[in-house]
Every structure is written in structure tokens, then in C-alpha cells.
Amino acid sequence: MEDFSAVIDKCLEPVFTLxxxxxxxxxxxxxxxGAVCQDVLKLxxxxxxxxRVFAAQAAECFExxxxxxxxxxxxxxxxxxxACTKGCSYCCSSHITLMPQEAFRIADMLRxxxxxxxxxxxxxxxxxxxxxxxxxxxxxxxEDYFRPCPFLREDHCVIYDIRxxxxxxxxxxxxxxxxTSYESRNKISVPQNAILMIQKELVFAGQNAALSRYGIRxxxxxxxxxxxxxxxxxxxxxEKWLSGxxxxxxxxx
Ligand code: SF4
Ligand code: SF4
Numbered sequence: 001m002e003d004f005s006a007v008i009d010k011c012l013e014p015v016f017t018l019x020x021x022x023x024x025x026x027x028x029x030x031x032x033x034g035a036v037c038q039d040v041l042k043l044x045x046x047x048x049x050x051x052r053v054f055a056a057q058a059a060e061c062f063e064x065x066x067x068x069x070x071x072x073x074x075x076x077x078x079x080x081x082x083a084c085t086k087g088c089s090y091c092c093s094s095h096i097t098l099m100p101q102e103a104f105r106i107a108d109m110l111r112x113x114x115x116x117x118x119x120x121x122x123x124x125x126x127x128x129x130x131x132x133x134x135x136x137x138x139x140x141x142x143e144d145y146f147r148p149c150p151f152l153r154e155d156h157c158v159i160y161d162i163r164x165x166x167x168x169x170x171x172x173x174x175x176x177x178x179x180t181s182y183e184s185r186n187k188i189s190v191p192q193n194a195i196l197m198i199q200k201e202l203v204f205a206g207q208n209a210a211l212s213r214y215g216i217r218x219x220x221x222x223x224x225x226x227x228x229x230x231x232x233x234x235x236x237x238x239e240k241w242l243s244g245x246x247x248x249x250x251x252x253x
Contacts, residue, residue, distance in 0.1 A: 007212045008033050011205035015198050029202065036061050037206025045214050046242055051104035054211075055162075058099065058203050062165050066199045070171075073193055080193070083175035090178040091170045092152045094188035095145035096223040098164035099207060100241055100250060103221055106162055107230040123231050125150040130224035130249070138251050141222055146185050150224070164223065169200040215244045225249030 009016075012029055019025045040057050043050065074080050110119065129150060133141045151159045157167070172178050172190045181188045208218030226249030230237045237247060246252050 004034075004209045004213065005030065007209040007218075008205045011208050012201060015201050018194060018198075029198070033202045033205040033209070035206075036065060036202050037210045040207055040210045041213075043210075045211055045216060048238075051101040051238070051241075052108055054101040054207060055099065055105035058102065058165060058207055059162070059168070062168060062199060062203050065202070066168070066196065069196055069199060073195060081173060083172045083178070084170070087155045088175065088178075089152055089155045089157075090175075090182035091172070091188055091190055092149045092157070092167075093146050093182060094170075094190075095142040096149065096164055096166050097142070097220040098166055098223055098226075099204060099218060100221055100226065100247060101207070101211075101218075102162075102164050103223070103226045103230055103249075104234075104238060104241075106159060106164075107227060107234055109159070109162055110231065111234060119231070122150060123228065126224050126228050126231065130222070130228055133222065133225040133249065138222055138249075141225070142187075144187050146187065165200045165203060169197065171196055216242060217244060217246050217250065219246070219251040221247065221250040223249075 008030055012026075012033065015029055016026050039061070040054055043053060043057075045051075045054060110122065114122065129147050130141075136143075149157075151157055151163075157163055169192075170190050171192060173193065174191045177191045178188070181190070204218075204220060211218035226247055229248040241247055
């Protein structure tokens with residue numbers, strides 16, 4: 001079992017680099033990460049429903065934190081404007097990463113709501129989207145990723161209520177930049193406020209550290225490959241995950 005603080009520090013490395021050697025700010029982010037996962041620390045993650053409960057807690061916590069921080073950003077910067085609107089979906093062709101518990105929650109909902117034929121069709125589409133994953137690996141796969149998400153239908157997300165935190169975190173200040181990026185048919189880049197962007201990392205780090213107490217790997221996953229793995233064998237994947245194995249599609253280091 002890894003040390004709780006060490007897991008948080010490892011997850012927050014990309015955030016720390018944004019703030020150089022400012023140790024007081026690093027500590028503030030560490031504390032925030034610990035605080036946002038306080039509720040999940042009280043839960044035993046080894047039950048059959050644990051992934052769904054962890055993912056639901058993560059989404060709720062993220063939304064609360066994000067909204068509070070967004071209000072602060074707006075109060076400090078009168079020029080701050082959000083460009084995102086309903087039906088805007090340039091960002092839905094980007095490489096989505098998510099926590100394994102989020103992937104299990106989505107797969108669980110799909111299994112319960114779709115018929116066998118629809119599920120088979122969806123699995124085929126997901127599998128096509130992640131076909132070059134094994135050859136490229138996690139980082140290579142995300143490098144120049146550009147493909148519409150299989151859950152995007154007529155510019156709307158069909159899993160909106162349970163969409164990953166990464167999707168909730170896209171909040172652009174410049175729609176033209178999103179459009180230009182989309183038209184380049186290469187990795188989508190969205191201009192974002194840095195403080196808002198960090199909210200998802202805090203939840204990822206906190207939940208990863210909480211899971212590590214039970215020897216469960218909480219590293220982020222690439223959306224399509226991990227979903228293909230889980231939908232292909234839900235119970236088997238769940239068992240492997242609870243026993244500490246890394247899933248196909250999950251970052252290993
Ligand atoms: S992030 Fe960009 S592409 Fe996505 S909804 Fe907002 S403005 Fe549209
Ligand atoms: S899950 Fe939904 S919000 Fe996220 S990329 Fe896919 S369609 Fe877009």
C-alpha cells in the first residue's frame with residue numbers, strides 16, 4: 001500500500017509544475033485534495049457498488065467545488081466569460097481520461113439500459129475508436145487523438161448525467177479557439193482558466209489516494225480502451241480492479 005500523501009503528490013505533479021517552487025501553494029492543493037475526498041475515505045471500496053458510489057461522490061464533489069471556484073473567478077475577473085453553450089461539442093472529439101470508477105459506473109448504466117443488440121453495436125464502435133491503443137500505449141494514444149466520442153449524437157451527449165469529470169471540466173473562454181482546434185483535426189486544445197482546470201485533478205488525486213489504502217489502482221484511464229475492456233467482461237474486470245490489477249487502458253505509472 002502506498003503512502004496517502006505520496007499518492008496525492010504524484011497525482012498533483014502537473015499542477016505543482018504550474019506554480020514552480022511555491023511550497024505553500026503546493027501544500028494548499030494537497031490539503032484541498034485531501035478535503036475533497038473526505039467523504040470517500042469513510043467508504044469501504046471493496047463492495048459490489050463501490051465504483052458507482054465513488055464515481056457519484058466524485059461528480060458531486062467536483063460540481064460543488066467547480067461552481068464555488070467559478071464564482072470566485074468571476075468575482076475577481078469581471079471580464080471572465082464562458083463560451084460553452086448547449087449543443088456545442090468541438091471538445092467531444094478530444095482524448096478523454098477518467099477514473100476507473102467512472103468507467104465502471106458508465107459501463108454499469110449501459111449494461112442496465114441497453115438491449116443486447118444496441119450494446120453490441122456500441123461496443124463495436126468503442127472498439128473501433130480505441131483500435132490503435134495497444135500499439136501506441138496510453139501516452140502515444142492520447143498524443144494526436146482526434147475522433148468524435150461514440151456518446152455524441154447530434155451534438156448532444158447521451159450519457160450527460162454520468163459523463164466523466166474531464167468532460168465536465170471543459171469550460172472554454174473562447175469558442176473560436178475550440179473551433180479552430182477542432183478544424184485542425186488534431187488533438188483538441190481548449191483555452192481554460194487554470195484555477196478552474198485544476199478542480200478535476202484535486203478530485204482525481206484525492207480518490208486515487210483513498211483507493212490506494214485498499215491496494216486498488218486509481219490511476220486515470222483512456223476512455224475508449226478501458227470502456228471496451230469493462231464492457232467486454234464487467235465482472236471479471238471489476239474483480240481484477242479490486243484485487244489491485246491495472247486495467248487495459250489505465251495508466252500504469
Ligand atoms: S469547451 Fe469549447 S467546444 Fe466545448 S462546449 Fe465549451 S466552447 Fe464548446
Ligand atoms: S462523454 Fe459526452 S461530454 Fe464526454 S466527450 Fe463523450 S459526448 Fe462529449
